[in-house]
Amino acid sequence: MTPAPKMDKIPILPRRSKLNILSILAVVAGLYIAAAYLTNAAPDRIINGLPQIVNFVFGNLIPPNWGYYDTVASSLLETWNIALLATTLSVIFCLPIAFLSASNVNPSSFLYNTVRFTMNVLRTIPDLVLAVIFVGLVGLGAMAGVYALFFFSVGILAKLISETIESIDPDPLEAIRSTGGNTFQVIWYGVMPQVLPHYISYSLYVLEINVRASVVLGFVGAGGVGLILNQQLNFFNYGNVSLIIIMTFVVVTLIDMVSIRLRERIV
Amino acid sequence: MREIEITKPKKPPMYWVKLGGIVAFIIIAYSIAFTNLDLESSFRWEQASNMLQRLVLGPFTDAAAIERIPELFMMMMETVAIAYAGVLAGSILAIPFAFFASRNIAKRGSIGGKGVLNGIRSFPELLFAIIFVSAVGIGPLAGVLAITINSVGMLGKLYSEVIESIDQKPLEALRASGAGKIQVIWYGVLPQVLPEFMSYALYRYEIDLRSATVLGMVGAGGLGAPLIIASRSREWEQVGMMLLIIIVVVTLVDILSRNIRKRIV
Amino acid sequence: MIEFKDVSLTYPNGHQGLKNVNLKIEQGEMIVVVGLSGAGKSTLIRSINQLVKPTSGELMVDGKNSLAFNERDLRKMRTNIGMIFQSYNLVRRMSVLRNVLSGALGRTSTVRSLLGLFKHEDKQLALRSLDRVGIAEKAYSRADQLSGGQQQRVSIARALTQKTKVFLADEPVASLDPPTSHIVMKDLRRINREDNITMIVNLHFIDMAMEYADRIIGMRNGEVVFDGPASEVTEKTFEDIYGRPIKEDDKISEQDEDNAETETASHKEGDSV
Numbered sequence: 151m152t153p154a155p156k157m158d159k160i161p162i163l164p165r166r167s168k169l170n171i172l173s174i175l176a177v178v179a180g181l182y183i184a185a186a187y188l189t190n191a192a193p194d195r196i197i198n199g200l201p202q203i204v205n206f207v208f209g210n211l212i213p214p215n216w217g218y219y220d221t222v223a224s225s226l227l228e229t230w231n232i233a234l235l236a237t238t239l240s241v242i243f244c245l246p247i248a249f250l251s252a253s254n255v256n257p258s259s260f261l262y263n264t265v266r267f268t269m270n271v272l273r274t275i276p277d278l279v280l281a282v283i284f285v286g287l288v289g290l291g292a293m294a295g296v297y298a299l300f301f302f303s304v305g306i307l308a309k310l311i312s313e314t315i316e317s318i319d320p321d322p323l324e325a326i327r328s329t330g331g332n333t334f335q336v337i338w339y340g341v342m343p344q345v346l347p348h349y350i351s352y353s354l355y356v357l358e359i360n361v362r363a364s365v366v367l368g369f370v371g372a373g374g375v376g377l378i379l380n381q382q383l384n385f386f387n388y389g390n391v392s393l394i395i396i397m398t399f400v401v402v403t404l405i406d407m408v409s410i411r412l413r414e415r416i417v
Numbered sequence: 418m419r420e421i422e423i424t425k426p427k428k429p430p431m432y433w434v435k436l437g438g439i440v441a442f443i444i445i446a447y448s449i450a451f452t453n454l455d456l457e458s459s460f461r462w463e464q465a466s467n468m469l470q471r472l473v474l475g476p477f478t479d480a481a482a483i484e485r486i487p488e489l490f491m492m493m494m495e496t497v498a499i500a501y502a503g504v505l506a507g508s509i510l511a512i513p514f515a516f517f518a519s520r521n522i523a524k525r526g527s528i529g530g531k532g533v534l535n536g537i538r539s540f541p542e543l544l545f546a547i548i549f550v551s552a553v554g555i556g557p558l559a560g561v562l563a564i565t566i567n568s569v570g571m572l573g574k575l576y577s578e579v580i581e582s583i584d585q586k587p588l589e590a591l592r593a594s595g596a597g598k599i600q601v602i603w604y605g606v607l608p609q610v611l612p613e614f615m616s617y618a619l620y621r622y623e624i625d626l627r628s629a630t631v632l633g634m635v636g637a638g639g640l641g642a643p644l645i646i647a648s649r650s651r652e653w654e655q656v657g658m659m660l661l662i663i664i665v666v667v668t669l670v671d672i673l674s675r676n677i678r679k680r681i682v
Numbered sequence: 683m684i685e686f687k688d689v690s691l692t693y694p695n696g697h698q699g700l701k702n703v704n705l706k707i708e709q710g711e712m713i714v715v716v717g718l719s720g721a722g723k724s725t726l727i728r729s730i731n732q733l734v735k736p737t738s739g740e741l742m743v744d745g746k747n748s749l750a751f752n753e754r755d756l757r758k759m760r761t762n763i764g765m766i767f768q769s770y771n772l773v774r775r776m777s778v779l780r781n782v783l784s785g786a787l788g789r790t791s792t793v794r795s796l797l798g799l800f801k802h803e804d805k806q807l808a809l810r811s812l813d814r815v816g817i818a819e820k821a822y823s824r825a826d827q828l829s830g831g832q833q834q835r836v837s838i839a840r841a842l843t844q845k846t847k848v849f850l851a852d853e854p855v856a857s858l859d860p861p862t863s864h865i866v867m868k869d870l871r872r873i874n875r876e877d878n879i880t881m882i883v884n885l886h887f888i889d890m891a892m893e894y895a896d897r898i899i900g901m902r903n904g905e906v907v908f909d910g911p912a913s914e915v916t917e918k919t920f921e922d923i924y925g926r927p928i929k930e931d932d933k934i935s936e937q938d939e940d941n942a943e944t945e946t947a948s949h950k951e952g953d954s955v
Contacts, residue, residue, distance in 0.1 A: 160805035162780060162798055164822045182505050185498035189557035189638060196506070199553045199562060206552035231450040238447075274667040278631040278641075279660060282648040286468055286656075289459035296456070366543045369634055370645065373455075383547065391551075395544050403539040590771035590837070593731050594844050595761030595788030600795050604784045608776040 214396055215389030221378060222397045229374035230401070232292050232367065233360040236299030241353045243300075244307040249337060251308060252315035254323070257333075272305040277363040281372040292373035299363055303356045310352045311345065318344040351413045358409050365398055468653050475654025476661045482654040486662075489640065493662050496639030497670070499560040500622060500629040506561070507568025508618035514569060515576030516602070522580060531577070537570030542628055543635060550636045557638025564625050564632070572614075572621055579613045580606060616681045619674045626670055630663055683709055684730060684848070684880070689739035691725055691904075699725035700736060701904040709847060710878040712871060714885050714895035714912075718924055722904040723884040727850045730882070731763045732756060761788030764841030764879075766870075768853035770833040774826035778817070778836050781825050782808040785843035804843065811842035815869050831862035838869055849873070851883040855890070860934045863887075867894045887934040888920045 161168065186193070249255050250265040281298040288294050323340040331339065368376025375398055382390040476482055517523045518530030545566055549559035588605040596604065633641015640659055647655040684707040691700040699722050707713065715723045728734045729741065732748065740747045748759055764785070772781045786804040787795055794800070800808075812818045815835035820828060825836060834854060841849055851870060855863035867883075871894050874881045885891045891898055891912070898915050900908030900923030908915075908923050917928050924932070 160802070160809060162783065162800065162805070163777070178505070181501060185502040185505075188495050188498040189502055189561055193506075195558055196562065196565075199549075199558060203549060203552040203562075206548065210551070211548070227449070227453060231454045234446060234450050235454070270668070271664055274627070274664045274671070275660065276627050276631045276663070278634050279644065279663065282644065282656065283472065283660075286648065286651065286653065287460065287465050289457075291457060292454050293456050293458040296454075362541050365541050366631070366635075370648070379547070383551070388551075391547075395548070398544065399540055402541060406539060584774070586767060586769055586771035587773045589733065590765060590767060590840070591784060591787065593733055593760055593763070593765040593850075594785055594840070595757045595759075596784070597757065597787075597792055599792050600787045600790075603796055604776075604780070604787060605773060608773045608780075612775070 210388040211392040211395070213389065214392040215387075216393060218390045218393050219397065222375065222394050225368075225375040225378050225394075226397060226401050228292060229364045229367075229376075230361065230405075232295040232299060232372075232374055233357060233364040236296045236303060236364070237353065237357045237360050239296070239300040240304035240307050240356065244304050244311060245349075247304065247308040248311035248315060249341075251312040254316055254318075254320060255333070255337065255341060269305045269308055272301065273309065275302075277302040278366060278370060281367045281370045285371045290371040290373075295364060295367040295372035295374055298367060298372055299360050302363060303360050306359065307352060307356050310355075311349060314345050314348045314352075315341060347416050351416045354409045354413050354416075358406050361402055361405050365402070471653035472657040472660070474657075476658040479654035479658075482658040485655065485658065489643065489659055489662055492640040492643060493659075493666050495557060496629045496633060496641070497626065497666065499557050499632070499637070499639050500564060500625040503561045503564025503629070504568050504618060504622045504625050507565045508572055508614070508621065510565065511569045511572035511576055512614070514573035515580055518573060518577040519580040521583075521585065522602070522606070527577075531574075534570050534573040534577070537566060538574065540570075542567045543631065546632045546635050546637045555636040555638075560629060560632045560637030560639060563637060564629060567628075568618075568621050568625060572617055575617045576610070576614055579610045579617075583609045612681045616678045619678050619681075623671055623674050626667055630667075683707065683742075683744060685740075685742040687740040687742065689729065689736045689741055691729060691734065691736040693734075698904050699734070700729065702739070703904075703906055705899065705906060705909065707880060707882065709880055710874070712874045712881045712883075712894065712896040713899060714883050714891040714897075715899045715901060716885060716888065716891050716920070716923060717901035719886065721901040723886075723901055724852055725904070726899075726901065727852050727882055727884055730848075730850055731760050731765060757788070761844065762846050762848065764844045764846040764849045766834070766837050766841055766849065766851040766854045768856045770830070770837045770857075772825040772833055772836055772840075774824070776825060777822055778812065778825055778828070779805075779808060779821040781836055782812060782821075782839045782843050785840040788844065807845070808839070808843045811839035812836070814842065814873070815839050829862075830858050831865060834858060834862075834866050835869060838866070838873070842873065846879065848880040849882070851881065853884050853886070855885070855887075863890065863934060870894070887932065888917070888928065889933045891915075 163171070247265060247269065250261055251269060253259075253262055256262045277298060280302050281294060284294040284297040284301075288297065318341060322344070323336050326336050326340045364374050364376075365379075366376045368374045368378070369380050371377070375394060379391065379394050379398075382388075382394065471479075514530060514534060516530075518527050518534055520527045523530055542563055546559060546563035549562045553559050553562070583606060587609075588601055591601045591605045629639055630641055630644075633639035634645050636642065640663065644656065644659050647659065684705075686703045686705040689700055689703045690698070692698050701722075703726065715726060717723045725734055729736045730743075732751075736749060739749070741749050743759055748756070751759060773784075776784075783800050783804065786800060786808070790800060790804070809818060809821060812821055815838050817828075817832055817835055817839075820832065820836075825833060828836065834857075849870070854870070855866050858866060867890060870881055870883065873879055883894075892915055895912040898908065898910065898912050898919075899906060900919070902923060902925060908919060920928055920932070
């Protein structure tokens with residue numbers, strides 16, 4: 151047997167990985183210092199901010215003004231309607247886009263890459279920015295919200311579904327092609343049966359996202375509960391603000407819960 | 418030739434009740450949506466095409482917009498910084514939450530831990546931002562706080578799923594050698610989960626960069642505020658320029674983050 | 683010295699893992715526990731360091747009844763018992779050296795272990811232990827880059843670093859091929875001879891048990907049905923323990939032990955065995 155290796159210092163990590171870890175940590179910490187400087191959000195300010203938040207919540211938000219509920223309810227209904235219509239539109243329009251951006255169905259690589267690129271760009275635009283643009287295009291009101299959320303969610307949905315399409319079992323498609331089926335028949339009899347449960351599930355998921363997103367659309371004039379929230383904030387009517395927040399939270403949570411239940415049963 | 422007859426198997430009666438319920442719900446929901454919603458639009462072709470032209474071409478032709486590039490870029494950097502400071506704080510704070518929410522570490526206590534995380538998660542991020550802006554004043558700090566608390570909710574859940582799926586056997590070995598609870602976590606759990614934690618934190622950064630842009634619109638710092646101002650005064654060249662900056666920066670960060678994530682796991 | 687006094691163990695689901703076990707194990711013995719799966723071999727071994735806790739009786743470790751220990755005493759006792767598992771139980775993403783050093787956690791304070799400040803002598807011991815099982819040069823590899831046999835030797839090194847007087851080995855070779863199994867068993871027997879460490883090993887291959895054990899304990903349905911020196915054991919004894927004739931499966935196929943090199947060679951860089 152070889153004699154035990156003699157070393158004065160035994161590093162637990164080899165030097166190279168120690169250096170790697172240290173440099174990564176340095177980069178992370180350096181970026182944090184830069185970020186804290188840029189945002190004035192050094193840890194001490196965060197800690198000092200906490201009591202302010204507690205004071206605000208207990209001093210201003212509580213108690214909520216319960217009498218305001220009917221206005222909030224009708225605004226929330228509008229929010230839900232916007233989300234529902236936008237989701238419906240994107241559920242319909244995402245399908246052709248998804249098939250175009252699935253490499254195993256779309257034979258044209260040019261079309262595939264163009265659609266993918268457009269969708270990637272579309273997904274980088276935040277929902278509220280889309281709302282700003284559509285308020286400019288179609289004027290204040292719910293319609294701008296529906297358009298904004300439609301464009302916002304069609305990108306997400308198309309991506310999710312095209313990924314599902316790309317991961318399906320290719321054998322049935324081959325079988326249908328071998329019987330002489332054209333592309334649409336391949337899609338209808340080979341792809342759709344495999345994708346359908348995911349399609350429904352993702353649609354519900356996008357509905358959840360849209361409900362959350364539609365809460366804030368009103369801030370830029372695109373309808374829904376955000377509109378009255380913005381108003382009441384500007385009037386410092388914190389009793390009303392607090393009721394809006396509570397009711398929105400309850401409704402969003404309820405819709406989430408129902409939708410998650412349904413999704414669990416589908417897939 | 419003889420006709421072949423087959424009878425379809427009967428569906429259970431509950432199937433029809435459920436189907437009927439779903440169909441009725443859909444019909445009611447849509448009829449309310451279409452009657453209740455004011456779907457008026459003041460869309461006019463010439464106005465819209467003019468606006469889109471200014472929005473899309475403006476950033477490349479309008480001198481005022483081009484002049485603002487450095488300023489707007491710094492605003493975007495502020496947004497990037499808000500998201501970074503928020504996610505870093507959130508990704509670290511989420512770790513203890515995640516351990517409390519993991520069935521295999523906190524045992525029965527995990528139900529409470531999970532409840533806290535679910536509560537945070539179901540609260541829309543922008544509502545946090547609004548509360549924080551009202552509490553600590555307009556500025557990036559409110560944005561950082563909002564993103565921190567939201568990331569804790571989301572990352573805490575993802576982390577706890579990672580912790581619940583780890584290989585229990587090394588932990589048994591460590592316990593058998595007399596290691597204490599903290600030592601078991603440090604030498605048995607963390608080495609197994611850290612790469613996933615980092616990957617999820619990066620993924621969360623991609624999401625939070627998008628929301629940080631939006632948070633600015635309620636006064637939580639970054640590019641959001643000038644965006645709102647420009648759109649109110651219908652300076653579409655400026656809006657277009659900001660949009661361009663957002664798209665470029667977000668895309669670059671996405672690509673960078675995806676490459677790092679691929680290398681981690 | 684370990685002594686079982688009328689030890690029984692009933693699992694929460696009502697299954698009886700151990701039935702009135704009486705055993706006396708002296709320091710430095712090489713014991714192999716045999717029996718069919720489900721016979722209670724694993725329960726017997728795990729009750730010694732209380733990974734499972736017996737429900738009645740007394741289990742004396744160095745003269746004290748370990749079943750009455752509180753959390754603190756239990757941890758202290760565990761630091762004195764090394765354990766080797768069927769599936770190695772390494773942290774796959776950690777380096778071999780860190781895995782081995784984790785054997786020293788029991789005598790390292792929590793603060794020092796969080797900072798990774800192991801004592802120099804512990805690190806030295808870790809490397810020496812790796813060297814004793816012939817894989818010192820793998821110290822900085824990640825555990826999951828090693829072959830199964832190498833991983834099991836890492837876990838032996840971990841137990842060695844624990845500086846204990848007793849090794850428990852729960853089916854240490856069940857996931858290994860025959861030549862590698864012999865290497866691991868030889869390592870265990872060498873450690874038993876050189877360091878006078880008590881070895882309690884679960885095996886289900888009867889020929890291996892006869893080859894490496896000094897004393898064999900046979901179990902069936904949670905009871906000790908045989909206890910005696912390996913020299914007195916024949917195939918007949920095993921048939922009594924198993925309660926059925928011996929089958930080919932009960933033996934590890936007789937292979938030339940030189941073949942062991944092929945296993946390590948297939949995992950590139952030759953391996954100083």
